[in-house]
Amino acid sequence: MTIQAFIFDLDGVLTDTAEYHYQAWQRLADEEGIPFSREENDAMRGLARRDSLNVLLKGRVIDEATAQAWMVRKNDYYVALLSHISPNDLLPGVSDFLNAAKADGLKLGVGSASKNARPVLEKLNVLSLFDAVGDGYSVVHGKPAPDLFIWVAGRIGINPTQGVVFEDAAAGVQAAKRGGFFTVGLGDAAGDGATIKLAGLSGITPREILTRLP
Numbered sequence: 001m002t003i004q005a006f007i008f009d010l011d012g013v014l015t016d017t018a019e020y021h022y023q024a025w026q027r028l029a030d031e032e033g034i035p036f037s038r039e040e041n042d043a044m045r046g047l048a049r050r051d052s053l054n055v056l057l058k059g060r061v062i063d064e065a066t067a068q069a070w071m072v073r074k075n076d077y078y079v080a081l082l083s084h085i086s087p088n089d090l091l092p093g094v095s096d097f098l099n100a101a102k103a104d105g106l107k108l109g110v111g112s113a114s115k116n117a118r119p120v121l122e123k124l125n126v127l128s129l130f131d132a133v134g135d136g137y138s139v140v141h142g143k144p145a146p147d148l149f150i151w152v153a154g155r156i157g158i159n160p161t162q163g164v165v166f167e168d169a170a171a172g173v174q175a176a177k178r179g180g181f182f183t184v185g186l187g188d189a190a191g192d193g194a195t196i197k198l199a200g201l202s203g204i205t206p207r208e209i210l211t212r213l214p
């Protein structure tokens with residue numbers, strides 16, 4: 001079936017906010033005396049805030065009020081790190097890739113677990129390029145469940161087999177595969193499960209992606 005849409009994860013795919021999520025969790029972990037590392041953070045990529053907290057806790061039990069307070073603190077640290085984001089923070093090649101895909105007649109979507117996705121897209125000045133934006137408010141079951149990408153496909157008006165999902169997270173690649181999409185895994189944290197594996201979006205065109213699909 002002909003590909004009609006490209007659907008992008010946000011953090012770690014369009015911009016390097018994955019680094020800011022990491023720094024915010026690391027600050028919380030340090031303050032609470034919980035061992036945490038950049039490697040452990042890779043397991044959080046793509047996961048909703050609550051699921052990320054569970055990864056951080058590594059089986060530690062905290063009461064619900066504390067869990068809520070810690071998530072608010074992490075988000076406050078993250079939002080502070082976002083304050084300087086501008087269109088310069090699009091990852092290399094992203095702007096050209098999005099514009100070329102649009103010029104080729106593809107529909108564009110975002111499927112991000114983040115409740116901060118819309119403000120980040122606005123700061124990057126790319127929100128208007130997208131036909132549909134699914135974020136941390138769109139579905140109940142986050143990645144690796146396929147629900148978010150299926151929700152975005154529905155908004156765009158395509159079947160999953162007509163879409164390609166771009167992800168930097170293993171949980172996101174899994175979600176897209178479970179939903180029936182083709183997948184492009186970007187960077188090492190995406191794992192080996194994607195249809196196409198790339199370091200990033202620079203030096204490749206949408207047409208080249210289409211020719212590399214099975």
Ligand code: G6P
Binds near residue numbers: 049112
């Ligand atoms: C993205 C990131 C995750 C983050 C999640 C929730 O998927 O990859 O690291 O935990 O969004 O983000 P939020 O901004 O809602 O806390």
Ligand code: MG
Binds near residue numbers: 012018045168169
């Ligand atoms: Mg990501």
